[in-house]
Amino acid sequence: MAPSATMANSLQKHHKQLLSEWVKHLQSEVADGRKVRISPQELSTQADEFLQLLTDVVTGANPDDRRSAQFKALQGFLENMSRSRAQQGFTSAETATFIFSFKQPLFAALRVEAGNDANLLANEIWNATRLLDELGLITVSTYQHAREEIISRQQQEMLELSTPVVKLWEGILALPMIGTLDSARTQVVMESLLQKIVETGSQIAIIDITGVPTVDTLVAQHLLKTVTAIRLMGADCIISGVRPQIAQTIVHLGVDLAGVTTKANLADALALALKRTGNTLSR
Amino acid sequence: MERIPILRIGEFLLATIQVDMHDQLALQLQDDLTKAIQRHGAKGVLIDISALEMVDSFIGRTISDISNMGRILGARTVLVGMQPAVAITLVELGLSLPGVATALDVDRGMTMLRAVLADD
Amino acid sequence: MDQIAAGEEPLRSQHDIVMARQAVRRLTRELSFSLVDQTKMVTAASELARNTLIYGGGGNMYWYTLRNGAKQGLRLVFSDQGPGIPDLELALTDGWTSGTGLGLGLTGARRLVNEFDIETSPAGTRVTIVRWS
Numbered sequence: 001m002a003p004s005a006t007m008a009n010s011l012q013k014h015h016k017q018l019l020s021e022w023v024k025h026l027q028s029e030v031a032d033g034r035k036v037r038i039s040p041q042e043l044s045t046q047a048d049e050f051l052q053l054l055t056d057v058v059t060g061a062n063p064d065d066r067r068s069a070q071f072k073a074l075q076g077f078l079e080n081m082s083r084s085r086a087q088q089g090f091t092s093a094e095t096a097t098f099i100f101s102f103k104q105p106l107f108a109a110l111r112v113e114a115g116n117d118a119n120l121l122a123n124e125i126w127n128a129t130r131l132l133d134e135l136g137l138i139t140v141s142t143y144q145h146a147r148e149e150i151i152s153r154q155q156q157e158m159l160e161l162s163t164p165v166v167k168l169w170e171g172i173l174a175l176p177m178i179g180t181l182d183s184a185r186t187q188v189v190m191e192s193l194l195q196k197i198v199e200t201g202s203q204i205a206i207i208d209i210t211g212v213p214t215v216d217t218l219v220a221q222h223l224l225k226t227v228t229a230i231r232l233m234g235a236d237c238i239i240s241g242v243r244p245q246i247a248q249t250i251v252h253l254g255v256d257l258a259g260v261t262t263k264a265n266l267a268d269a270l271a272l273a274l275k276r277t278g279n280t281l282s283r
Numbered sequence: 284m285e286r287i288p289i290l291r292i293g294e295f296l297l298a299t300i301q302v303d304m305h306d307q308l309a310l311q312l313q314d315d316l317t318k319a320i321q322r323h324g325a326k327g328v329l330i331d332i333s334a335l336e337m338v339d340s341f342i343g344r345t346i347s348d349i350s351n352m353g354r355i356l357g358a359r360t361v362l363v364g365m366q367p368a369v370a371i372t373l374v375e376l377g378l379s380l381p382g383v384a385t386a387l388d389v390d391r392g393m394t395m396l397r398a399v400l401a402d403d
Numbered sequence: 404m405d406q407i408a409a410g411e412e413p414l415r416s417q418h419d420i421v422m423a424r425q426a427v428r429r430l431t432r433e434l435s436f437s438l439v440d441q442t443k444m445v446t447a448a449s450e451l452a453r454n455t456l457i458y459g460g461g462g463n464m465y466w467y468t469l470r471n472g473a474k475q476g477l478r479l480v481f482s483d484q485g486p487g488i489p490d491l492e493l494a495l496t497d498g499w500t501s502g503t504g505l506g507l508g509l510t511g512a513r514r515l516v517n518e519f520d521i522e523t524s525p526a527g528t529r530v531t532i533v534r535w536s
Contacts, residue, residue, distance in 0.1 A: 145472050145473040146473070148472070148473045149473040152473070190371075191367065191371065191439055194367035194370065194371065195367050197367075197387075198366070198367055198387075201387060201388070203387070203391075225371075225374045225375070228374045228379050229367070229370035229371050229373075229374045230370075231379075231385060232362075232365050232370040232373060232374065232379070232380060232385055233365045233366075233367065233370045233385065233387065234362075234363060234364070234365065234385040234386040234387040234388070234391065234392075235387055303421050303424060303425065304421075305417035305418060305420060305421050306417055306420075306453070307417055336428070336442065336445075337424065337428075337442055337445050337446055337449065338446075339446050339449040339450055339453075340450060340508060340511055341449075341453060367439075368438045368439045368441070368442040369442060371439055371442075371443075372439070372442045372443050372446050372515065375443065375511075375514050375515055376446065376450075376511040376514065376515065377510070377511050377514070378511075
């Protein structure tokens with residue numbers, strides 16, 4: 001695109017008019033009965049800043065250069081705005097409307113500047129459309145990424161909540177694992193167990209796999225790595241709830257559990273842990 | 284050149300590593316500790332790495348060597364305070380430091396050493 | 404995928420290895436890597452930096468911060484003009500060690516990162532690793 005003097009003139013000479021028409025349109029979009037998520041004042045400020053940055057690009061030395069400082073500034077502004085809209089719960093359409101609703105006021109201004117030159121007007125509208133579409137896509141794309149980030153973070157939090165580490169006794173932690181274990185989940189859970197060991201200064205961690213139907217090589221290796229890491233930190237680990245089927249799987253997989261204490265159930269593991277921490281059980 | 288300071292606590296020695304160590308410094312620690320074990324007739328050595336945010340294969344092996352050398356000289360070594368992220372990384376790296384005793388902190392390390400020495 | 408920033412650290416002395424580790428720690432922290440991921444990357448860098456110094460006769464670590472959609476990443480390139488690794492296949496076999504520990508550095512570092520690439524010849528060696536947040 002080669003933004004000409006016409007576009008630059010439109011933006012500069014009609015600045016106030018463009019701004020007020022555009023903001024009017026934006027505010028009517030936002031306040032149509034739904035929750036108003038952004039104040040008219042804030043909307044107006046954002047529109048003003050966008051207009052200013054856009055003008056800088058078009059009147060700059062290299063209006064076409066997508067790597068120019070001015071374009072980068074405009075892009076940065078749009079990305080920030082999209083991210084914050086994503087966090088606030090706007091839809092992607094609502095976010096993109098910010099850009100697209102600018103077309104109408106802009107075309108009106110271009111018409112005035114182009115005067116009677118139909119060819120010039122057609123060219124300018126085409127160029128302006130291309131630029132605004134590109135900016136609109138930047139906005140939507142950033143919005144998408146921001147939503148993905150939010151969802152992924154929420155998944156992480158749910159993961160941590162669903163496998164709590166329990167303090168069974170002074171110095172003894174238990175981690176009951178339930179359901180099928182996938183590699184990612186196991187990693188997150190193990191890291192949180194190690195962290196809890198340090199935080200509570202617990203000497204023994206019991207990982208209970210009673211509620212785990214199957215154990216594959218990856219999970220078995222992860223368990224083994226966790227046990228080793230716990231030992232390196234200076235604590236001990238007992239794996240409880242090992243059923244015959246799982247014992248067979250582990251041996252068949254060739255995973256070496258030598259040196260790892262295992263117990264058939266949580267109660268036995270707790271009894272052993274209590275003994276090791278110098279407690280005695282009495283009836 | 285800078286050295287890791289070694290503290291004497293009764294018949295134990297305590298080395299607290301608080302800096303990002305280059306290989307030379309690790310080797311210097313090995314040298315200093317073995318000499319100190321001999322000089323003081325130390326029966327136990329505690330290496331405190333609770334401030335270390337990274338232990339790579341060289342440092343890991345050096346610690347392992349210190350433990351082995353110490354044993355030959357009549358002293359038991361306990362590695363204390365390894366951070367979770369460091370432990371996870373070391374295991375992933377393929378190092379499990381077999382033969383190196385570990386404890387959560389210096390207090391427990393000393394309790395462990397006293398118990399082992401009482402048995403000896 | 405975009406490259407956001409780049410830089411380099413010399414690897415000509417042991418002190419440089421410590422500096423390189425600290426640079427990687429700073430970079431991974433700025434990229435919001437989890438603590439475990441930061442530590443893995445710093446450790447991998449330490450292993451490879453050491454190889455560059457000791458077996459490569461010294462060289463450089465080049466770093467690049469990357470963005471791929473919502474993910475941020477760090478690419479490190481360890482480059483030297485040393486004699487190269489004679490038997491790469493063997494060196495990359497898990498559990499192999501040259502006695503002086505060359506093998507462990509490479510295979511270990513590989514396990515700590517998401518992407519690993521190595522080019523080696525008698526004219527030098529180039530190891531590239533990438534870790535994503």
